[in-house]
Amino acid sequence: MGNTLEPEQEGSWGGAPATKQDMERIAAAGFDTIRIPVRWHNKSQSTPPYTVDPGWMNRVQQIVDWALKADLNVILNSHHFDPIHDDPLGVADWHGGVWQQIAQRFAGYPEDSLWFELENEPHNVFDHSNLISTLTPALEAVRALHPTRAVIIGGENWSGIASLETLPLPDDANIHATFHYYDPFQYTHQGASWTAPDMPPAGRTFPTHADAAKLANDVLAVEAFIDRTGKTPFMGEVGAYDLHIPLEDRAAYHRTITDAFAPTGIGMCVWAYSNTFPFFDRKSGEWLPGMRESLGLEVED
Template sequence: MENAHMMTSKLILSAAAASLALAACAAVPVAIHAQSAATSTRATPPPLPVGTCINMGNSLEPEQEGSWGGAPVDAADFARISAAGFDTVRIPVRWHNKSMETAPYTVDPEWMARVVEVVDMALAEDLNVILNSHHFDPIYSDPQGTAQWHGGVWDQIARQFADYPEEHLWFELENEPHDQLTHANLLDTLEPALVAVRASNPTRAVIIGGENWSGVDSLATLPLPDDANIHSTFHYYDPFPFTHQGASWTAPNIPEPGRQFGSPADLAQLQRDVAKVETYIERTGRVPFMGETGAYDRHVSTPERAAYHQAVREAFTPSGIGICTWAYANTFPFWDRQSGDWLPGMRAAMGLPED
């Protein structure tokens, strides 16, 4: 890794510099108009080499790092992940409570420096990194009213990482659009962010997921910008009554405990969902990747979780997609912080060696 990519002391944009950067972004010609959901004649990018991927869940996306029962990330985590055979880490980051909501939308310099430090630790272990905006809460209830703020934050992120290797660091503009952020307004809402990114990173891979929490059905109507380096993603937590049983954050409709996975109906649904992805690939020429999948460990045993992961992997990977599991070490974990070891069967479920 080049030294320039490992420096955590890079200068953070000042408020004045951010204002100038945003002004410059407005002048950059970026083809933002949407391709239709129908087959496009534009050349499509090769699939991102996501491979086998794991999310650093409950780390940088809670209100404060390590809350929600998680722990601060350190270099040993990425060394462990790399040694286990994972190719990529997805790093969810909460930005809205670490930035000004009015122009120039300045990100807290200490927070930016921490994100840089975490990305550098992952890259140092030869892992690909998906860096995303996660839980930018106001954008879901007020997409248009939040779009410039969201774009101003992405301007700073993009400039911070502009010199990093494009082949190993990718940007995901917003996690799981939902509520008022739908396909009807998705591209208009993300336009300021994409324009800002393209001003400093004209060819870096940018990832966009669809409405309704980026479920697999969102691929059918997912609009994408007319940009040769845009990649699509979806999340897979089906059947939801199994993967989220007892999950309090799904209130008021908390799935009841006791649901098992593997019935003929479950396997038939899995095959139908694979067919939806294959239809999307055939129609668009794009190979999406699965940005999240998993089962909550509160009421689902480790062997049941491993069996679910194996079934999902074996069903979807023949289509050529990469899969990011949720998550590393908290809620849906693969690594057990208490025992200091990988949970049995979980790596094998993802096709990785267990030794």
């Protein structure tokens, strides 16, 4: 649900408020899981008891309930908790206090269909050297009420695939690793203004011979992680920006990535539903041609 609950205000980055009909539409289209990125830091107090705005918590719960009622699995995460990336250990208790409230609100929800993702894309000084220490307050808050609910943890450097090589994980059978895949970045983010001053120029094509070789190595990296840890990671985001990439090329990109990683057995969430890297066009009220098919979903004529 990109550009929905993770902007400073819901839908303020060109997105739109989520609706019950969105969840029903996503389920009817053949998807089985929805990932809901949520910004919490500007909706909570930075000092104890770290109170989350009640209206915001109610709104998040409403969307989760809509999704579950539509028979979708839900991954609920903390997204853009900006201060934690600059001062991980200093912000850890605040972050954990927010997760304590999330854990309380969703106590009793079915474990098989609601998963928690503690923090999106650690970066800056939030890295593997302090990842576990920083996330411990949040994990302990969750485990106090959800001892066996699935919890997702991603690694440093924006959770790129290379983070799997050294990703530290707690000794917990219900922890699952995630990584994000926007490779090659020069292709997927061409013309993306938010990447300035290093914005990739428009005109990059995919796949080159080098792209194909890297993709094959990345599949091997996932297989190596599975062999080493006994855990199958989750691709939490994958996509290509639509500003300069024709629709048919975006579909071809997704098909290539989906087919390449399929033998590993990993789950995947695509970025995003209807804004930035979209699959659904709100103006026409239609799914973009070829995009669902690129994921292997069956689409009726």
